[in-house]
Amino acid sequence: MAPHPAVAAIRLAVRRALADLAAEAVASGVPAPVPAPNRQPAAVPSPATAGSPATVLIGNARRHPSGLPRTPAAADAPLVLVAVSGGADSMxxxxxxxxxxxxxxxxxxxxxxxHGLQSGSADRARQVADRLRAFGLDPVEAVAVRVGRQGGPEAAAREARYAALDEAAERHRALAVFLGHTRDDQAETVLLGLARGSGSRSLAGMPGRKGRYLRPLLDVDRSATRQACAAQSIPVWEDPHNLDPAYTRARVRHEVLPVLEKHLGNGVVEALARTARLFRDDADALDEWAGRAEQRLYRRDPHDGRGELAVADLAELPAAVRRRVLRRIALRTGSPAGDLFARHLESVDLLVTGWRGQGPLQLPGGVEVTRRCGNLVFRRRKD
Ligand SMILES: Nc1ncnc2c1ncn2[C@@H]1O[C@H](COP(=O)(O)OP(=O)(O)OP(=O)(O)O)[C@@H](O)[C@H]1O
Incomplete structure (x- = not known):
């Protein structure tokens, strides 16, 4: 029987991401993966999966919830990890x-x-892990993390989560980690960026790939993940934070986007996702330009990390490129990316375009910028 259209759409998106990964793995020297039908099935399923309602054993092969028999890949085959919250997207x-x-x-x-932030969270993580084992995933880990306090609860949870995912990926030597962000998440990210007055890099939203992290569902609607789970009788967990109006993203999801869709039409989510793709191209091009300009103009003393570039050269660059050059230099001099904001860069830019003798300027991370003898000098304070 043909799968439900939502299931088929999600599988197609995943197949494309996996095919790219498999090709890349081969290109980088990992022995070519052997597709399952050419091999003998692996031996016995783990006891954790044996009794699960979603797992039916046929000889040594398991049945996926779709009903099709599924043969596990070889024990030494390259591994992809999926980051699963238990919500519909990641399930x-x-x-x-x-x-x-x-x-x-x-x-x-x-x-x-x-994250240990809600009562019963450890039990829920165990349940999610059991369901994943029932799909035939192996290894499956439920990792408890300690969430710090820096930068608000959402940012702190995200930081702890990515640290745990990085650690697991390193330990298992995973080729990649898949995240379940959908087109709707992308649209929300663009709207949030617009409301903050962000530039093109931020309006580019989440990348389909960054390092080991891949988002295969960025072109798939959230409604499809719900339909796919329902069609396959996969139980899902709804994070109460996703509904809590105390969280900005929840308000965008449940209050702002529905109003936009009501008044501007149903294509708003796709339109915002398209905006992200267009801005990504723009931001990539500007970043590349800025990288070349930095290489050409910036002179750095390798001993004390101090560097400078001519104000006249900076003034000739378009503002979007100049701000990027200034940001890159502030970062390499020691400003942490998370603390360096547009207002910092605007004040550095004024040393070039609106200088009235001001400065030196202090940037996060103890970075100091001074205009001296026609140059901008970047250095890190020792104190
Ligand atoms: N507790 C978690 N453990 C592992 N991965 C997580 C966890 N929370 C989020 N993720 C990963 O990050 C993605 C985005 O999560 P987020 O909570 O921002 O979105 P969501 O739309 O609620 O996703 P989901 O429906 O999968 O919960 C998830 O799809 C999942 O891949």
Missing amino acids: ALASATAFEAPKLGLRVGAVTVD
């Missing part, structure tokens, strides 16, 4: 990855992070 992603990866000779595991 649909995990299910589709479990279905598609063995066909390409890849193994699939999962990590679910327990």
Whole structure:
């Protein structure tokens, strides 16, 4: 029987991401993965999966919730990890990855992070892990993290989560970690950026890929992940934070976007996602230009890390490129990326375009910028 259209769409998106990864792995020297149908199935399922309602054993192969028999990839096959919260997006992603990866000779595991911020969170993480084992994912880990206090609860939870995902990916030597962000998440990110007055890099939203992290569902609607889970009887957990109006993103999701859709039409989410793609191209081009300008203009003393560049050269650059050059230099001199804001760069830019003898300027991370003898001098204070 043909799968539900939402299931088919998600599998197609996942298949594309996996095929790129498998090709890349081969190009980088990893032995070519052997697709499952050419091999003998692996031996016995783990006891954790044996009794699960979503797992039916046929000989040594398991049945995926779709009903199709699924042969696990070889034990030494390259591994992809899926980051799973237990919500519909990441459960649909995990299910589709479990279905598609063995066909390409890849193994699939999962990590679910327990932030410890809600009562019963450890039990829920265990339940999510059990469901994932029932899909045939292996290894599956429920990792408890300690969430710090810096930068607000959402940012602190995110930082702890990515640290745990990085650690698991390193330990298992995973090829990649899949995240379940959808087109709707992308649209929300663009709207939030607009409301903050962000530039093109931020309006570019989340990248489809950054380092080991991939987002195969960025072109898939959130409604499809819900439909796919329902069609496959996959139980999902709704994070209460997603509904809590105390969180900005929840207000954008449940109050702002529905109003825009009501008045501007249903295509708003797709339009915002398109805006992200267009801005990404712009931001990439400007970053590349700025990188070349930095290389050409910036002179750095390798001993004390101090560097300078001519104000006249900076003044000739378009403002968007100049601000990027100034940001790159502030970062390499020691300003932490998370603390360096547009207002800092605007004040540095004024040393070039509106100088009235002001300065030196202090940037985050103890970085000092001075205009002296026709140059901008960047240095890190020793104190
Ligand atoms: N506790 C967690 N453990 C592991 N991965 C997580 C966790 N929370 C989020 N993620 C990953 O980050 C992605 C985005 O999460 P976020 O909470 O921002 O979005 P969401 O739309 O609520 O996703 P989901 O429906 O999967 O919960 C998830 O799809 C998942 O891949």
